[in-house]
Amino acid sequence: MVKADVKLDTLGYFCPIPIIMTSKKIKELVPGQILEVVSDDEGIKKDMPAWCQSTGHEMLGLEEESNDSARVYKAFVKKVKR
């Protein structure tokens, strides 16, 4: 279980909004801090690691939860630099 410093709620939004929100939010963090992105868009499972790979931030992990009928994904991203 990863402990996040900042939480970002992107529930209800489809691609590319969660990624755009993430790219904006990560600017507010200092290197080393961990951002937790909560999303119900399944695409985030692949998109967040891809985003991390091309931006240089570190993907720490992804948790999947089932709430009622909806699935919720929690992606943990560690800010590396900038």
Added chain:
Amino acid sequence: MGATKVEPATALAELQETKPDRVTIVVLSGDMDRVMAAFIIATGAAAMGMQVTMFFTFWGLNAIRRKGTPSAAKDWLRRMFGLLNKGGAEKLPLSRFHFWGLGTGMMKRVMRQHRMPGVPELMQMAQDLGVQFIACTTTMGLMGVTKDSLIEGIDQLAGVTTYLAEAKQGSVNLFI
């Protein structure tokens, strides 16, 4: 594993800072669905730290025209054409099932229900993320579109060589 091994994440980030990947997108279509796809790719790429240039030409120019601006052309042929070819990001029709606006209206309603941003919202997002907009001067002349009838924030009015100069350096070049 040697002691000099560089963390891949750090190395990539450094690479990004020195030479960002470039994406160029030619937007020829003025269909809502196609323009939406173009903006989704553009905003996604910009969020990934890529440098994005969008070149709006022919029907695509309608996306960056202000709503309700008439053609500035003097001749009746182009003026008639201007009456039929309306501009404005919120006015773009679907490529299929437009049905004189009924189908497009329904699609927009479904999108709102699912919190999907429309073309105007995506365009604003692209501008906020620093996506470069280029308007094609040839089409502007052909359709009687003046600089004043375009939305604010158009970075350049240019032609094919400007686009090619950008595209040459790009790793992703799309024609939509």
